[in-house]
Amino acid sequence: MFHTIFLSAFATVALVVAITVLFAVARSRRSLSAGRADAIRWHTDFEALPSRDRQCRHVLTGELASRECPHAFDCRECLTHPKLLARRRPVDQFEEEVFGMPYPSDRLYHRGHAWARPESDGTVTIGLDELGRRVLGPPDVTDLPPEGARLSVNGTAWRFQKRDAEVRVLSPVDGEVVAVGAPNDDWYLRVKPFQAEFDFRHLLMPCEIRPWVMREMERLQLALNGTLADGGTPMEDISAAYPKANWDEVCGQLFLQG
Amino acid sequence: MPNQLIARGLKRCSTAQFALWVAPWFALLAYGVYAAGLCLVKGLNQTNMDNRFAFGLWIFLDLTIIALGAGAFFTGFLLYIMKMKELKGVIYSAVVIGLVCYSGAIAALMVDVGQPVRAWFTFWYPNVHSMLTEVTFCLTCYLTVLIIEYLPILLKNRKLRDVPSFLVFEFELHKLIYVLAGVGTFLSFFHQGSLGGLYGVLRGRPFAFREGLAIWPSTFFLFILSAVAVGPSFILVTTWIASKLTRKPLVKPEVLQLLGRISGVLLSVYVLAKTVDTLIWINHTSPNRGFAAWQYYSFEPFGTWILFLEIVGFGLIPALLLLSKRLRQRPAILVSAAALACCGIALNRFVQTVQTLALPTLRFDPFLSYWPSWQETGTFIGVIGYGVLVYSFSYRYLQLFPQERELAALPVVEEEQVLVER
Numbered sequence: 001m002f003h004t005i006f007l008s009a010f011a012t013v014a015l016v017v018a019i020t021v022l023f024a025v026a027r028s029r030r031s032l033s034a035g036r037a038d039a040i041r042w043h044t045d046f047e048a049l050p051s052r053d054r055q056c057r058h059v060l061t062g063e064l065a066s067r068e069c070p071h072a073f074d075c076r077e078c079l080t081h082p083k084l085l086a087r088r089r090p091v092d093q094f095e096e097e098v099f100g101m102p103y104p105s106d107r108l109y110h111r112g113h114a115w116a117r118p119e120s121d122g123t124v125t126i127g128l129d130e131l132g133r134r135v136l137g138p139p140d141v142t143d144l145p146p147e148g149a150r151l152s153v154n155g156t157a158w159r160f161q162k163r164d165a166e167v168r169v170l171s172p173v174d175g176e177v178v179a180v181g182a183p184n185d186d187w188y189l190r191v192k193p194f195q196a197e198f199d200f201r202h203l204l205m206p207c208e209i210r211p212w213v214m215r216e217m218e219r220l221q222l223a224l225n226g227t228l229a230d231g232g233t234p235m236e237d238i239s240a241a242y243p244k245a246n247w248d249e250v251c252g253q254l255f256l257q258g
Numbered sequence: 259m260p261n262q263l264i265a266r267g268l269k270r271c272s273t274a275q276f277a278l279w280v281a282p283w284f285a286l287l288a289y290g291v292y293a294a295g296l297c298l299v300k301g302l303n304q305t306n307m308d309n310r311f312a313f314g315l316w317i318f319l320d321l322t323i324i325a326l327g328a329g330a331f332f333t334g335f336l337l338y339i340m341k342m343k344e345l346k347g348v349i350y351s352a353v354v355i356g357l358v359c360y361s362g363a364i365a366a367l368m369v370d371v372g373q374p375v376r377a378w379f380t381f382w383y384p385n386v387h388s389m390l391t392e393v394t395f396c397l398t399c400y401l402t403v404l405i406i407e408y409l410p411i412l413l414k415n416r417k418l419r420d421v422p423s424f425l426v427f428e429f430e431l432h433k434l435i436y437v438l439a440g441v442g443t444f445l446s447f448f449h450q451g452s453l454g455g456l457y458g459v460l461r462g463r464p465f466a467f468r469e470g471l472a473i474w475p476s477t478f479f480l481f482i483l484s485a486v487a488v489g490p491s492f493i494l495v496t497t498w499i500a501s502k503l504t505r506k507p508l509v510k511p512e513v514l515q516l517l518g519r520i521s522g523v524l525l526s527v528y529v530l531a532k533t534v535d536t537l538i539w540i541n542h543t544s545p546n547r548g549f550a551a552w553q554y555y556s557f558e559p560f561g562t563w564i565l566f567l568e569i570v571g572f573g574l575i576p577a578l579l580l581l582s583k584r585l586r587q588r589p590a591i592l593v594s595a596a597a598l599a600c601c602g603i604a605l606n607r608f609v610q611t612v613q614t615l616a617l618p619t620l621r622f623d624p625f626l627s628y629w630p631s632w633q634e635t636g637t638f639i640g641v642i643g644y645g646v647l648v649y650s651f652s653y654r655y656l657q658l659f660p661q662e663r664e665l666a667a668l669p670v671v672e673e674e675q676v677l678v679e680r
Contacts, residue, residue, distance in 0.1 A: 003386040009448075010395045016441055017403060024431040028423065031430060037422040040429045044414075048657075050664035252266035258419070 038155030042170070045258030046072040046154075053219065053256070057111075057204060058084050060211040073111050074153060075202040082201075094206035098213045100233030101130035108203035111212070112170035112256045114157060118198050119190075124173050126157060127187040131216055132169075135254055136162050137237030144188060149177045151191060153202060158188055162239060165248040167255050172203055216254065223250040263655050265416050267663040269506065270654050280650055283643045290640010293633040294369045302372060304633040313611045315630040316370045319638050321453060321607035323359040323645075325481070326600060329489030330356020330404065331446035334439035336520070344516050347509040350411045351500070351658045352493050356442075357404040358645040364397050365644070369637050389456050396449035403442045407435065411656050447482055454481025457610050464547040465554050466614040468539060476535045477610075483531060487524035488603040490517040491576075491596035498593045500653060506666070508659040515586045518596060522580025525599055529573040536569065557625045560613050568609065572602025 031040065046054065056067040057075070063084050075081040094105035103109070107117035107125075113132030117125045128136075141161035151157055157171035175191035193199075204212055217234075224245055239247055251257070264270050271279075297304045307314045333352040337345040368374060371390065380394045412418065413428035451474070458468040458475025468475040494517040501508045540551040555562045579585050579595035586592050616626045630638070652658055 006386055006392075007384065010399060013399050013441055013445060014402075016437065017399070017406065020434050020437045020441075021406060021431070024427060024434050027430040027433075028427040031426045032423060037426050040426055041419070044419075044425070044429060048660070048663065052664075249266055257266060 035150070035152075038152050041156075041258070042154035043072055045256065048258050049256065053253070055215075056080075057208060057212070060215050061208055062211070063087075072154065073202065076199060088207075091207045095210060098210050099217065101134070101213070103130060103206070103209045103213070105206035108172070108200050108205060109209060109212070110170060110172035110203055112154075112172075113216075113254065114169050114172045116172040116198075116200065116203060117187075118200070122192065122196075122198075123178060124175065124191050124193055124198055125187045126172060126189045126191060127181075128169060131213060131220075131234065132255070134234050134236060135220065135238050135251070136160060136167070137239040142183075142188075144180050145177050147177050147180060151175055151177065151189075162251065163247045165251040167251045168257060170256060173198070219253060220250070223253040263415060263417050265414075265657045265663075267666065268657065269666065271504075276650075276654060280647060283646045283650070286639050286643030287647060288640075289636050290638075290643055293636025294365075294640060296633050297369050297637065298372060298374055302370075304631060306629060306631045306634065311615050311626055311628045313615055314628055315634045315638055316366045318608050318611045319366050319641065320363045320370075321611060322604045323641075324363050324453065325450065325485040325488060325603045325607060326492040327356045327359025327363075327489070328446055328450060328485035329491075329493040330359070330407075331400075331439070331442040332486045332489040333493060334407070334435075335443040338436040338439040339443070342516075344513055347513045347659060347661045348493050348497055348517070350656070350660070351497060351508075353404065353407045353411060354649055354652045354658060355493065355496055357401075357408050358648050360397060360401045360404055361648075362641040362645050364401060366637060366641055367393070367397070389452070392452050393449070396445055396452070400442060400445040400449065403438050403445065406431070407438055407442070410435065411652070411658070415656055446485075450482045450485045451478040454478045454610075457614065460614070462619060463614050463617075464544055464549050464619065465617050466610060467543065467547065468535065469543050476531075476538075480528070480532060480535060483524065483528045484603055484606060487521055487528045488599050489521075491521040491525075491580075491599040493517055494521070494596040495593060495600055496649075497659075498589070498596075500649075500658075504653075506662070508662050508665070510661055510665065511587075511589070513661075514589075514592060518580045518586045518592045519583075521596060521599060522577055522586075525573065525577035526581060529569060529577050532569055532573065536565070554613075554617055557617060560609075560616070564605070564609060564613070568602060568605050572598050572605055576602065 031037070051068055054068045056064060056069045057073075058064040058081070059067055067080075069078075071077045096102060096104055107115045107127075109115050109129055113129045115127050115129050117127075119125055139160040139162050141159075143159040143161075145151070145158060151171040152174050153172065154170050156168040158169050160167040160169065169188075171191075173191050173193055174195070175193040177189050178192045179190035181187045181189065220238075224242055235241060239245075242250075261270070261273065270276070293304075305314065330352045333345050333349055336342045337349050368377065371377075380391060381398075384391045384395070410428045410432045413424045418424045419428075454477035455475055457463075457466040458470060458477035460466045466477070468477050470476040470478060494514050497509055497514065544551045544554075552562075554560070555565065576595040576598040579591055580599070585595075612628065616628065618625055657663075
């Protein structure tokens with residue numbers, strides 16, 4: 001009797017462990033076939049970010065004193081975001097330049113330094129913002145997705161290689177790539193959103209750009225172990241000015257990589 | 259060029275420095291493998307154990323590291339079952355320590371048991387009356403659980419994460435980790451208890467024999483309690499050592515203080531239970547078996563000092579130190595108290611194993627002495643080398659401390675660097 005209980009206890013444990021692992025395998029297969037790998041990567045990357053880099057956009061603008069984003073920068077899921085937006089005063093004029101860098105107001109910005117510009121034909125053009133461009137300088141390798149590739153918000157839009165750094169630029173939109181930019185274009189991808197109407201609630205609006213870029217400059221300074229002089233304009237190729245910096249780490253921090 | 263295997267944001271020493279660090283540990287491991295090989299090939303005549311002194315250094319090592327490794331299951335239990343989120347900062351390190359402790363214990367036990375070619379007999383022909391069967395089943399099951407718990411940590415490696423199926427499997431497995439934490443807790447509790455119970459039922463060894471509850475002698479519960487009390491202390495001490503060796507903060511001080519507090523509370527309960535158990539044993543159990551308790555302590559070097567040291571020096575004092583919030587906030591006291599608690603469990607397992615066997619039980623029995631052979635010591639040292647190596651490689655290539663990236667001190671500005679052009 002006791003022997004049966006003894007052996008049954010171990011058999012049960014072994015069974016529970018086996019079922020758990022098999023269940024995890026089955027769920028993994030389902031997630032992979034549903035194309036959730038990018039979303040999972042972003043989820044784990046976001047969790048690994050230091051809390052100072054997970055701050056809500058409304059903290060940057062001073063609307064909130066402190067708050068870590070609970071939605072991995074996807075404000076489409078946030079209930080607080082629309083309430084705070086409703087309290088904002090309308091702004092007529094936007095700065096087109098921040099710290100001497102052009103940040104046109106005809107587009108919306110992703111916190112991973114990509115921008116998205118809705119076009120009249122319903123597509124969205126995607127590019128790299130000015131600070132991102134200056135931090136990278138001319139990339140050594142650019143790896144763009146082919147036409148027809150499917151992008152998801154916060155998934156990989158395209159990749160750069162610069163010195164020892166491999167950078168994934170996070171996609172600001174969900175959609176299918178319909179065109180790929182030429183090397184001299186100021187944009188990289190043109191995407192047809194999955195939904196008829198482009199949902200941009202998760203992207204930064206022009207009125208939020210200055211405080212965000214200011215925060216990004218601070219983060220860049222920390223990543224570079226350096227000091228930014230007051231005033232002036234960030235140089236065209238910051239990477240060239242820091243030949244000894246660990247560019248992998250700098251880009252990792254700025255482009256929100258895990 | 260940064261090593262692409264090391265996670266972004268983590269600073270690690272150069273490959274050459276790391277090679278210098280691991281080289282002596284590899285040497286110890288090689289020495290241990292040679293010593294263990296001799297024991298496996300030539301037999302237990304390579305050791306100084308005999309039919310009377312059948313438990314020696316290896317069983318002491320087994321019991322101690324299994325108790326210290328309890329930090330893994332207990333931290334998992336507190337985090338995933340009791341939802342003490344603060345312990346997230348040390349859980350991965352705890353799992354690695356658990357894995358090292360349990361796999362090291364299995365390795366030492368395999369050398370002790372011998373006959374590796376017939377190792378499968380214990381599973382295929384289980385002798386349910388044998389303690390060894392329970393030990394083998396428990397260790398195998400829990401080691402399997404620990405390996406599965408280690409998988410998500412391993413798959414978080416930067417290069418492995420690039421493979422989508424690994425990334426997704428790690429994520430999905432981690433979501434179910436509370437099941438494994440529960441199973442691990444059950445196994446480890448069961449195993450700690452039965453190890454303690456083994457000594458408590460030794461009727462022919464009145465020094466170890468204890469009364470208890472139903473079929474369980476008091477040592478069954480004391481082993482569980484001491485392991486859960488000291489497990490968090492061991493995690494605390496190892497984290498502190500890792501932090502000192504790498505010269506960087508790895509977890510927030512509050513996490514270490516929380517581990518200290520948990521250890522302090524449980525250690526107090528353990529000291530109380532151990533004291534009550536000892537008093538019952540001195541006044542009731544032992545006299546009923548025909549021995550006055552003082553007789554056990556009349557054989558040098560095992561005087562009453564050893565009992566005092568175990569209960570007061572390594573039990574009560576660290577418990578009181580860890581209970582005080584003010585003292586816990588002083589790292590030197592916190593770590594010293596935790597280290598004392600770890601010494602306490604080692605001493606307890608030493609007393610249970612070595613003192614129990616050394617003491618005579620019949621009038622004509624001599625007081626036995628035992629000193630491990632170099633092969634025994636070599637195997638012991640090999641296990642230590644193996645543990646340090648697994649931990650070192652895990653620390654270097656995996657992210658054992660999730661708070662490390664965040665805690666990386668704000669960079670010191672050494673010189674004004676010009677980033678702007680006027």
